Amino acid sequence: MDSVELCEFLAAFEHAIGRVEETGERVSVTDGGEPMSALLPAAELAELEHFAQRVHGGPRPRPRVIRERPVGPEQRGPYIRYVHADGVRMTFARDRVVVAELRSVDELDWLEDNARTGRQGHMDPKQAAAFEEFLARQPPVGDGIAWIADSWREQEPFTVLEFIKGPSPEEVALAYGADAQDITDGLLLHQVRERDAREGGDDLLRVLVFGEAAGWTWLGYHDFDDAFSRFLDPPPPDQITLTATMAKAIYDFSYSKDGVYQNPFPIEDNAETQRDMYELIWYTPGETPFAPNAPLAFLNPHIRRAEEKTDWADGIPLFFAGLERAFGLSLPRDAIASGQVRCARPTRR
Structure with missing residues (x-):
């Protein structure tokens, strides 16, 4: 120079x-x-x-x-x-x-x-497409989440599954209105199960189960009576919510980035923003779930790769397997089954 x-x-x-x-x-x-x-x-x-x-x-x-x-x-x-x-x-x-x-x-x-x-986070469209294809070929992290899809559809062990990037499990649990003393005490899910069995209680249906896996905070709960706030301020960089409503056969998926809902449908110019959720029963294996110009179109190669590379046949486990590859999601299978995961009841009012 x-x-x-x-x-x-x-x-x-x-x-x-x-x-x-x-x-x-x-x-x-x-x-x-x-x-x-x-x-x-x-x-x-x-x-x-x-x-x-x-x-x-x-x-x-x-x-x-x-x-x-x-x-x-x-x-x-x-x-x-x-x-x-x-x-x-x-x-x-x-x-x-x-x-x-x-x-x-x-x-x-x-x-x-x-x-x-x-x-480091910038790619031109061709680079981004190639990188998405590369990611779609990667196997799931840890246990993945497809294993829980069938029982989740039956609202077991949770009605709602959430994955949140950024804040720690404890921070999220407190923000959602979980009891601080339960969090401090390290209450475990199996302890709630055993207490309910002894005392005939129903706390198992009212606890927030939480943990960390593959860099995400994960949550599982029923929240039938809206006991938890589900509100984070500021919004996390990424938030995925899966909700099962068995009685109405509604199983929906939503994804927000920096607090902005990523619409499953393309937005037309000068039209009101569509805020519709995406129901998993709309997905048919073998068919592309999202239009190429929809905000969620980046999920298409991951779901297609799950169809090609896994043994899942049903639509909901296949969709979950696609999310595994797209986001690196995982849930600790043995720990959830044995109850060796942390949980907390709603704050006493």
Whole structure:
């Protein structure tokens, strides 16, 4: 990277700008030989800003020393210099088009670190499709969740299954209104079963069962009397809810991302947002469940791979097997069967 001393740059900035335009590379601006700032193509700065804004990497560094600003824009040759309020950052334009930007070394380091993080989650459409196909070929994590689909359809052992990314199981349980003392005591499901058997109680139908598997907090409960709040603030990055209502033969699936419900149907322009749930009985094995332009279309290859690579034949276990591959979901089969999982009753009112 070429370099120029600050005094020379301020006296004849058109030479450095021309170099940036000619080569597409940065020019380092030094002060006494020490890098102070960098002149870079405007397009490069736009790209850094675009990706850096995707993450929260602490406050952006600002110049420690505020320099005096010129009275107005300054023109040298074909270029016009616009100095920002701090007197350090500068924008250079030619023929009313921005061609280069001057930024401090500290600010550029901050931008590059955050942009590097922001790029990790970015893929173009072809890359994203190939990556989805790759993920769809992966086997389920741990026990997966397809094993529980048949009993869940009969509302056993739970009516509602939820998977939440981000907060810990304890945080979610408290937010849902579970009893804090039960959580502190480490109450286990088998203890509730045994107490109900001894005392003829029905706490087993009113507890919130919770745990962590494959990086997700999972919940299982009946909540027939709306004992739990089901409310998280702020909304988690990802939340999946599966609800079985055997008496009405309704089995629905919903997925929210950052608190925004991902509609199972494509949204038409200028039409009201459809808020319909997706019922699992609508899925027919061998047929694509979601339209290519629907928000949930990314699930299609995962469900198709489950159809090809598993022994499940019924629609609901196959749909669950697709969710395993799409999200890496898992439930601890032996621990749930034996009751060696944590639970809590609703907060006493």
